[in-house]
Amino acid sequence: MARITASVYTSHVPAIGAALDLGKAGEPYWEPLFKGYQRSKQWMKEAKPDVVFLVFNDHATAFSLEMIPTFAIGTAAHYKVADEGWGPRPVPDVQGHPALAAHIAQSVIQQDFDLTIVNKMDVDHGLTVPLSLMCGQPPADNFAWPCPVIPFAVNVVQYPVPSGNRCFQLGRAIRRAIESFDEDLNVQVWGTGGMSHQLQGPRAGLINQEFDQAFLDQLIADPATLAQKPHIDYVRDAGSEGIELVMWLIARGAMSDTEPGGKAPLVRHRFYHVPASNTAVGHLILENQ
Amino acid sequence: MSLDKPYLDVPGTTVFDMEQSRKGYWLNQCCMSLMKAENRQRFLADQRAYLDEWPMNEEQKQAILTADMNRAIRAGGNIYFLAKWGATHGKSFQQMAGSMTGMTEFEYRDMMIAGGRSVEGNRVTGEDGNAQAHRQPQGSGTGKLL
Numbered sequence: 001m002a003r004i005t006a007s008v009y010t011s012h013v014p015a016i017g018a019a020l021d022l023g024k025a026g027e028p029y030w031e032p033l034f035k036g037y038q039r040s041k042q043w044m045k046e047a048k049p050d051v052v053f054l055v056f057n058d059h060a061t062a063f064s065l066e067m068i069p070t071f072a073i074g075t076a077a078h079y080k081v082a083d084e085g086w087g088p089r090p091v092p093d094v095q096g097h098p099a100l101a102a103h104i105a106q107s108v109i110q111q112d113f114d115l116t117i118v119n120k121m122d123v124d125h126g127l128t129v130p131l132s133l134m135c136g137q138p139p140a141d142n143f144a145w146p147c148p149v150i151p152f153a154v155n156v157v158q159y160p161v162p163s164g165n166r167c168f169q170l171g172r173a174i175r176r177a178i179e180s181f182d183e184d185l186n187v188q189v190w191g192t193g194g195m196s197h198q199l200q201g202p203r204a205g206l207i208n209q210e211f212d213q214a215f216l217d218q219l220i221a222d223p224a225t226l227a228q229k230p231h232i233d234y235v236r237d238a239g240s241e242g243i244e245l246v247m248w249l250i251a252r253g254a255m256s257d258t259e260p261g262g263k264a265p266l267v268r269h270r271f272y273h274v275p276a277s278n279t280a281v282g283h284l285i286l287e288n289q
Numbered sequence: 290m291s292l293d294k295p296y297l298d299v300p301g302t303t304v305f306d307m308e309q310s311r312k313g314y315w316l317n318q319c320c321m322s323l324m325k326a327e328n329r330q331r332f333l334a335d336q337r338a339y340l341d342e343w344p345m346n347e348e349q350k351q352a353i354l355t356a357d358m359n360r361a362i363r364a365g366g367n368i369y370f371l372a373k374w375g376a377t378h379g380k381s382f383q384q385m386a387g388s389m390t391g392m393t394e395f396e397y398r399d400m401m402i403a404g405g406r407s408v409e410g411n412r413v414t415g416e417d418g419n420a421q422a423h424r425q426p427q428g429s430g431t432g433k434l435l
Contacts, residue, residue, distance in 0.1 A: 014382060029402075060369035064321045065314055083324055085376025157369055159296075159306040196405075200368045201359060202427065203301030203420035204386040205397060207405025232295045236412045240302050241368075275401040277383045 002100065002178050002185040006047060007251040007265070008040075009219070009284040010133055012056060012192045014125040015277035017089050020132050033281060036271035037133045043268060043285060044134050044146070049188040051097045052149045053104075053174065055250045056126035056192045057156045059084070062118075068158050069116035071170065073108075074151035075101040082122035091128050092138050097148040100181055104150070107177035113170050118153070127151055130192045133283075156193065156244045160231065167246045168227035171253020178254070191251030193244030195272075196237075197279035206239040207280045212272065215245060216282055220267055223252040241279075256288045263289045298413055301420035305367045313365020316353075319343040320370040329377045356435035359389050380434055388434040391426025 019030045061082045063069065079094040105117055127149070135146055155161055162170075171189070178187050195215065198206040215238075218226040227249050234243045256262035265286035273281045296304040303309065310317075319340065322328045332339040340350045352361035353374060361371055368385070375385045387397030400406060410418025419427055426432055 018381070060317070060321060060367065060373070061324070065310060065317050065370075083326070085324055085329070085373040086379075087326070157305065157367065158310055159304050198302065198406075199382060199386045200362055201301045201303055201389055201420075202391070202422075202425055203299070203406065203411055204389050205400055205406040206408060206411065206420070207401075208408045209404070211408070235296050235302070235304060236299055237408055240299075240304060274404055277381070278386045278401065278405075280405070 002181040002183060002187055004175055004178055004187050004189055004254055004256070004288060005049070006188050006268070006285060006287045007255055008134060008188060008190040009248050009251060009282065010130050010190070010192055011194055011276065011279055011281040011283070012126045012129040013276040013279045013281065014084070014129065017125050017129045017132060020137060021090055033273050033276055036273055036283060039269050040134055040283065040285060041136050047188070048186065049147050050185040051100055051147060051187045053152060053178070053187060053189045054127055054130065054149050054192070055152045055154060055190060055247045056130070057244060057247060058153045059124055059126055060157060061124035062121040062153070068155050069118075069153070070155045070162055071113065072116040072118045072153040073101055073105050074118050074121055074153070075105060076119045076121065079121055079123045079151060081128060082124045084124050089125070089128055091132060092144050094123055094127065094131075094145060094151070095148045097150050099183075100178070100185065101150045103181050104174060104177040107180060108170070108173045111173040111176065113173055121151065121153070123151055126192060130190060152250070154247050154250070156246065161243055161246060163231070164227040164229050164246045164249050167249040168223060168253040171250040172258050174250065175254040175256070175258070189251045189254040191248035193247045194238070194242055195245060195280040195282040196239050196242045198239030199241050199278055203239070205278060207274055208238055209272075209274060209280065211237045212280050212282055216270065216272070216284060219248060219252055219284070220265075220286065223249060223258070255286060265289065300411055300414045300416070300418070300422065303362050309365050310367070311365070313349070313367065315343050315345045316349040316361065316364060316366050317370035319345060320366070320373045323373040323377045332377060356433040358385060358434055359432070362389075375434060378435060385434060388430065388432065390428065391430050391432045392428030393430040396428040396430065
């Protein structure tokens, strides 16, 4: 049977991708940030997931205003890296896992979550920056990400976005789906985006370290209560784009302790840094026990 | 019964809700078209002509032509769509966000390095934080991206 071994949480700031792609990772501005992910890259090599289920948001890249799915699961075999206006990032295309993705879609829809099924989608920095942070830049002689990825896009651009509790319950449904897949697979679920940031208006540049640290604490210890936090609290306290943090609740909902009798996860890594461009960067690795 | 929009009293902030989205549809779709390199070239060659191909209102076109992102957002623009236009001019998200504060690029960058903007006084309209209307502009920038 497939099993979820761990969940990973990280911000997905586009400037992080640009810093890596332009060889600026060693500069004083960026060095402390990338240092915080050194342990994570080592952990990834040891954890060797067969598949990563990657929750992210599309930033007006694959989905314009023509169609805005609240939850979209990628069931394709292959995803191209998007040109977001600066040209595509020089990173490998993403290989999907159509069999597991189709299984999850079938199971989760039957658990009353109406997913949109996507068979063609270019993936933007929301998906590729977390891969770069966790896997490093793939070498030229083996230009590929270490494992297949199932992209799961959440609308957090067009308000109203799904509630924290909806995301948390969806995560639980995804766990049940993955654990009912017959093949023996080591699956990780990643939640990305956040932490506090605001990219627009005279309030741009908002950072709230107190909010972010409290969010990390509660995400670890009491996610069901955290899931009750209303949208307005994110907007007011963590910035208009801080609302991306609801996506972390999907990954957290997929951990075993969200069912009665499940053991609390082990915190393998926690990191927080301000700033990356406009954004507070938060990162956690939780392992199921 | 009217809808509950508790976010309308967050200072210096426009939440991209259904009403803004409806208003900004063509402005955002026009920006979206700049994800193609050939469209970026055509836009840069004659911006007015490119904008005239889209059924936008004049206020939306002027927001783009004057590189005033706050104006574009008021007119229904969303930052992630407008970012395609900013990228066409070679600008980063930090330059775009900073332009909306009235700070110079360097003033804004320094604020971020110092830990970013505090939320104190900036939660609700009428407090005294630096994002409040009575404290604009915040720096010695032009308020324009270009």
